[in-house]
Amino acid sequence: MQHGDIVLTYPNFSFDIKHCDSKTQARIGELKTPHGTIETPNYIFCGTKASVKNVSPCQLKEARTDIILANTYHLMLQPGADLIEKMGGLHKFMNWNGPMLTDSGGFQVFSLGEGTMANEIKGKSNKGYDNKSLLSISEEGCVFKSYFDGKTIKLTPEYAMEIQRKLGADLLMQFDECTPYHVDKEYTARSMEMSIRWGDRSLAEFKRHDNGAQAVYGIVQGGVYSDLRQYSAEYTKDRPFFGTAIGGCLGGSDQEMYDVVASSTPHIHPSRPVHFLGIGQIKDVFRFVRLGIDTFDCVIPTRLARHGTAFMKGVRGETINLKNAKYREDNTPLDESLDIPASRDFSKAYIHHLLKANELLATQILAQHNIATMNKLMREVREAIKSGTLDSLEREWLV
Amino acid sequence: MQHGDIVLTYPNFSFDIKHCDSKTQARIGELKTPHGTIETPNYIFCGTKASVKNVSPCQLKEARTDIILANTYHLMLQPGADLIEKMGGLHKFMNWNGPMLTDSGGFQVFSLGEGTMANEIKGKSNKGYDNKSLLSISEEGCVFKSYFDGKTIKLTPEYAMEIQRKLGADLLMQFDECTPYHVDKEYTARSMEMSIRWGDRSLAEFKRHDNGAQAVYGIVQGGVYSDLRQYSAEYTKDRPFFGTAIGGCLGGSDQEMYDVVASSTPHIHPSRPVHFLGIGQIKDVFRFVRLGIDTFDCVIPTRLARHGTAFMKGVRGETINLKNAKYREDNTPLDESLDIPASRDFSKAYIHHLLKANELLATQILAQHNIATMNKLMREVREAIKSGTLDSLEREWLV
Numbered sequence: 001m002q003h004g005d006i007v008l009t010y011p012n013f014s015f016d017i018k019h020c021d022s023k024t025q026a027r028i029g030e031l032k033t034p035h036g037t038i039e040t041p042n043y044i045f046c047g048t049k050a051s052v053k054n055v056s057p058c059q060l061k062e063a064r065t066d067i068i069l070a071n072t073y074h075l076m077l078q079p080g081a082d083l084i085e086k087m088g089g090l091h092k093f094m095n096w097n098g099p100m101l102t103d104s105g106g107f108q109v110f111s112l113g114e115g116t117m118a119n120e121i122k123g124k125s126n127k128g129y130d131n132k133s134l135l136s137i138s139e140e141g142c143v144f145k146s147y148f149d150g151k152t153i154k155l156t157p158e159y160a161m162e163i164q165r166k167l168g169a170d171l172l173m174q175f176d177e178c179t180p181y182h183v184d185k186e187y188t189a190r191s192m193e194m195s196i197r198w199g200d201r202s203l204a205e206f207k208r209h210d211n212g213a214q215a216v217y218g219i220v221q222g223g224v225y226s227d228l229r230q231y232s233a234e235y236t237k238d239r240p241f242f243g244t245a246i247g248g249c250l251g252g253s254d255q256e257m258y259d260v261v262a263s264s265t266p267h268i269h270p271s272r273p274v275h276f277l278g279i280g281q282i283k284d285v286f287r288f289v290r291l292g293i294d295t296f297d298c299v300i301p302t303r304l305a306r307h308g309t310a311f312m313k314g315v316r317g318e319t320i321n322l323k324n325a326k327y328r329e330d331n332t333p334l335d336e337s338l339d340i341p342a343s344r345d346f347s348k349a350y351i352h353h354l355l356k357a358n359e360l361l362a363t364q365i366l367a368q369h370n371i372a373t374m375n376k377l378m379r380e381v382r383e384a385i386k387s388g389t390l391d392s393l394e395r396e397w398l399v
Numbered sequence: 400m401q402h403g404d405i406v407l408t409y410p411n412f413s414f415d416i417k418h419c420d421s422k423t424q425a426r427i428g429e430l431k432t433p434h435g436t437i438e439t440p441n442y443i444f445c446g447t448k449a450s451v452k453n454v455s456p457c458q459l460k461e462a463r464t465d466i467i468l469a470n471t472y473h474l475m476l477q478p479g480a481d482l483i484e485k486m487g488g489l490h491k492f493m494n495w496n497g498p499m500l501t502d503s504g505g506f507q508v509f510s511l512g513e514g515t516m517a518n519e520i521k522g523k524s525n526k527g528y529d530n531k532s533l534l535s536i537s538e539e540g541c542v543f544k545s546y547f548d549g550k551t552i553k554l555t556p557e558y559a560m561e562i563q564r565k566l567g568a569d570l571l572m573q574f575d576e577c578t579p580y581h582v583d584k585e586y587t588a589r590s591m592e593m594s595i596r597w598g599d600r601s602l603a604e605f606k607r608h609d610n611g612a613q614a615v616y617g618i619v620q621g622g623v624y625s626d627l628r629q630y631s632a633e634y635t636k637d638r639p640f641f642g643t644a645i646g647g648c649l650g651g652s653d654q655e656m657y658d659v660v661a662s663s664t665p666h667i668h669p670s671r672p673v674h675f676l677g678i679g680q681i682k683d684v685f686r687f688v689r690l691g692i693d694t695f696d697c698v699i700p701t702r703l704a705r706h707g708t709a710f711m712k713g714v715r716g717e718t719i720n721l722k723n724a725k726y727r728e729d730n731t732p733l734d735e736s737l738d739i740p741a742s743r744d745f746s747k748a749y750i751h752h753l754l755k756a757n758e759l760l761a762t763q764i765l766a767q768h769n770i771a772t773m774n775k776l777m778r779e780v781r782e783a784i785k786s787g788t789l790d791s792l793e794r795e796w797l798v
Contacts, residue, residue: 030662048759049752049753049756050749050752050756051753051756051758051760053758053759054453054758054759054760054764055740055758055760056740056760057744058740058744063738074756077756078752078755078756079727079748079751079756083727083728083748083752086728087728087746087748087749088730093748093752094748094749095740095744095745095749128755133415154756176739190435192478194652196616243546264619302657305403328482329485329486331486339457341456341457342455345456345457345494347486347492349478349492350449350486350492350493350494351446352409352478353477353478353482353492354449354450355450356477356478357448357449357450357473357477357478359448359450359453360452360453360455360759360763361450361451361452361454361455363759364453364455364759364763365455366670371425396597
């Protein structure tokens with residue numbers, strides 16, 4: 001592997017590992033950014049288009065949220081990075097003054113256009129690039145059609161970093177190709193090698209404008225192939241990334257996903273924060289903190305809310321669906337222990353009614369509840385790692 | 400006019416007129432209900448289906464809301480009055496512990512089915528009963544088809560009062576026929592007389608179950624015909640209603656609406672609270688407090704929010720539309736003086752972006768802002784009535 005010759009010091013960022021579990025790779029970290037320090041493991045909530053869907057920044061804080069993300073792909077199309085920069089950057093624009101992450105835009109461009117990313121990343125689609133908006137991929141970058149206004153846009157590693165610089169989040173992602181499920185090993189290998197070159201170009205572009213305000217993560221690719229994952233992980237370790245992200249296709253089953261991560265994490269930089277891109281059900285949190293994952297992100301807390309679904313501690317399948325007729329006369333709240341209005345002040349019967357009546361307030365209530373529940377999960381997971389009781393905590397959450 | 404022989408005392412309610420304007424009929428009142436006392440003139444926000452659209456009770460309070468209403472028509476169809484009674488009544492069900500009003504259901508049944516009421520009440524439609532869900536009207540009541548599940552439902556004065564009793568709001572409305580615009584005087588007169596008989600039946604049914612927890616308003620009908628309005632007003636004065644509402648068709652122009660109200664108010668009971676049903680733009684508030692209106696209600700604060708529109712003090716036409724391209728780079732908030740996050744913490748540029756990106760948070764922000772603005776209007780109107788400065792306040796709001 002060719003060594004990079006770029007030096008980056010990230011003077012305003014740090015990641016300190018405070019405690020390691022004796023039986024697993026689980027760990028407690030302190031991730032410092034210019035917008036605050038968070039304890040890890042932690043959950044990063046998706047504010048895709050500079051808004052966590054129907055949850056205001058006040059409500060995020062009330063739900064004890066530490067960190068959120070926004071998507072470069074969506075924001076470059078509308079309202080555009082230049083406008084956000086002119087408005088003072090993403091933090092000011094959306095009125096979130098805590099730590100924030102942006103992705104590179106690659107994931108959405110490659111796997112999805114504007115669509116359902118979860119199926120792709122989890123290998124539930126086997127159509128390869130079934131993406132009419134993606135026009136071409138080359139060494140230089142990729143060309144796609146904007147879902148917003150139909151314009152043709154070229155996204156390169158340099159441009160992805162420029163956009164992220166203008167957006168102004170704390171934590172950035174290198175540009176990479178996110179290969180779909182069921183592509184063969186040869187394609188995956190060539191793609192992973194190109195992502196490595198794109199990673200070096202991302203770092204070079206980042207370095208050119210580095211003013212200490214941001215830090216960049218490298219992304220481990222390699223599909224479901226453990227030797228490719230290992231190679232890609234070693235690359236990220238070798239380069240001056242601040243953190244490491246696990247990206248790309250993770251296989252078609254829980255076991256395959258586990259194996260992919262397990263084949264990556266031993267080879268990544270042991271003292272850098274590790275982010276798991278796009279994954280974050282409750283069961284995932286328990287499985288993957290044990291492999292050393294420090295942060296998770298997933299759209300499901302707010303997406304499930306829009307479908308009437310609430311995350312709950314200690315229920316079969318992690319969630320309940322408030323549309324279910326059995327909640328019609330259920331006078332109990334979602335979770336009084338969360339001590340926020342959404343979870344404490346409304347009965348399940350009322351939320352059931354709001355859903356049947358197509359009232360937007362249902363989404364607002366459920367989204368805030370789901371976020372608060374995930375934050376409670378992460379607090380309890382951190383406590384359990386400190387006290388060595390992760391196994392018993394998992395039995396409390398997942399019955 | 401035949402005198403009613405029902406006596407109702409409303410021991411837990413009162414309306415005290417604290418101050419009368421020297422030049423107009425404007426007045427300051429104190430309206431006491433079992434769920435609190437509000438100062439009038441005041442604005443009643445629509446929680447149609449037991450939810451003010453995308454605004455939580457906390458957010459209503461933050462916006463300094465004193466009183467809300469819910470619609471009998473919608474709630475009788477879903478989730479049903481029996482369920483709400485079983486859940487402890489509307490206040491508990493929707494977690495609003497302040498004063499609340501319900502209408503009788505008649506307005507929606509007659510003029511609308513599930514549709515745009517504003518056009519009908521303001522005479523902007525001249526189709527008469529263009530309402531496929533209304534099946535028949537007779538002395539007994541009316542029969543209509545539920546928009547929710549297609550069931551045929553008979554609504555009578557007795558049933559309307561039973562439903563409102565089960566819903567459990569503080570202030571109720573008699574059942575009445577709400578005639579559409581452009582029906583002739585003969586039909587309007589016969590309808591108004593039937594509404595009078597329905598009013599007596601409403602009172603009799605109310606009396607049967609009266610436990611002091613609720614109070615009922617009579618409704619002045621009579622279309623655009625001043626002699627009919629006068630007759631109907633005298634009727635409500637003669638009967639033991641707690642308050643008086645101005646209902647029905649109000650004409651096709653601002654002048655006609657003014658004349659209809661002006662021909663009603665001199666004949667209603669002078670010491671009872673007067674509610675103006677379904678009307679509540681800023682200009683309406685200024686015009687009609689001068690005729691002695693004490694409370695207004697209208698869906699527009701939340702409806703306009705869903706269309707990207709914000710009520711503003713001192714702008715031409717009362718509102719601005721944040722979808723307008725001129726707000727794309729406008730870094731100013733909606734109204735810092737309101738001191739709530741919605742009006743203070745987000746730039747117009749951000750709200751413009753949220754609207755373009757179809758983000759629900761835009762609705763949440765604008766709805767809370769519009770409600771807070773209307774509450775600010777009402778506070779300032781009350782101060783101006785006390786200090787005799789209504790004219791100059793109107794010039795500040797309506798430029």
